Amino acid sequence: LRPDPSPTAAGLVRNLRRTMKAAAKRIGDASLSWRSGGMPAAGLPLGGHIHVSGIPLTGALVRALDNYAALPLMLAEGESSRRRRPRYGRLGDVRRKKHGGFEYRPLPSWLATPALAAGVLALARVVALHYRELTRDPLQHPDMRRLFYSGEPVQLLSAATALWADLEALPAYEANRRELEPLKVALFNGQVLDLSADFREAWGIVPGDYTDESVSQNVSTGSQPMRKPPLIFQGVAGN
Numbered sequence: 001l002r003p004d005p006s007p008t009a010a011g012l013v014r015n016l017r018r019t020m021k022a023a024a025k026r027i028g029d030a031s032l033s034w035r036s037g038g039m040p041a042a043g044l045p046l047g048g049h050i051h052v053s054g055i056p057l058t059g060a061l062v063r064a065l066d067n068y069a070a071l072p073l074m075l076a077e078g079e080s081s082r083r084r085r086p087r088y089g090r091l092g093d094v095r096r097k098k099h100g101g102f103e104y105r106p107l108p109s110w111l112a113t114p115a116l117a118a119g120v121l122a123l124a125r126v127v128a129l130h131y132r133e134l135t136r137d138p139l140q141h142p143d144m145r146r147l148f149y150s151g152e153p154v155q156l157l158s159a160a161t162a163l164w165a166d167l168e169a170l171p172a173y174e175a176n177r178r179e180l181e182p183l184k185v186a187l188f189n190g191q192v193l194d195l196s197a198d199f200r201e202a203w204g205i206v207p208g209d210y211t212d213e214s215v216s217q218n219v220s221t222g223s224q225p226m227r228k229p230p231l232i233f234q235g236v237a238g239n
Contacts, residue, residue: 037195038081053101119183
C-alpha cells in the first residue's frame, strides 16, 4: 500500500483507507485474508515502514525513533510478531528513498485498525519534530537491546514509561493527543494487541468494494472470517 503523503497522521490514515479500497477492486478476491503484525503466518515477516521527508536523516533522529517509537510499541506485540527478529525489525534499519527522504523500517505492520495506524504515525511525527530534545537512549545498553530483540516487555516497561513521559512534555504531543492517548493506553495497560487478525472490517472494506458480486459475498461467507479488532482502537481516527 502506497498512499499519498500527508503532513498529519489523520490525513495519512484517510489516504490509506482510499488505497485499501482501490486495492480491493484490483485484487478482486475477498477470500484472501488481510493481515498485519510482524509475522501473521510462519515465514511471512511484515513491516510497518514509515516514509519521512522534509527532515535530514541523521544518527540522532534514527536513535530517537528506535527508543521513542520502536521500544514502546514492542510492549504490545504478541509472540508471533516478535519472532521476526533479529533478522527483520532490526533497530536502526533505514533506507534512503528517491523522493529525498527515508524509510524507517523496524516497526511491525500497524494496520490492524485505523486508530492504531493513526497513533503510530502520530508518534513517529512527534519524534521526528522533536528528536533533538529526545536524548534518552536506553537502547545503547547491550542488556536493553538484548531484551528488545528477545521480546521481554515486562523488563522494558520502566524504560518505556520514562520515554513516554518525555514525549508528553512536548508541544507536538498535545497537538496529536487525540491519536496518541489511545495508543498510550493500549501500550501501558499490559494488553497484547492482536495485530494479525484480518483488518478489513476495521477499515470499512465492505462487499461493495469488490468488483464481482460472487466475490463480494465471500467477505462474510469465506473460510477465513474477519475478527473484530481490540476495542481500544475503535472509532478514534477520522473518516
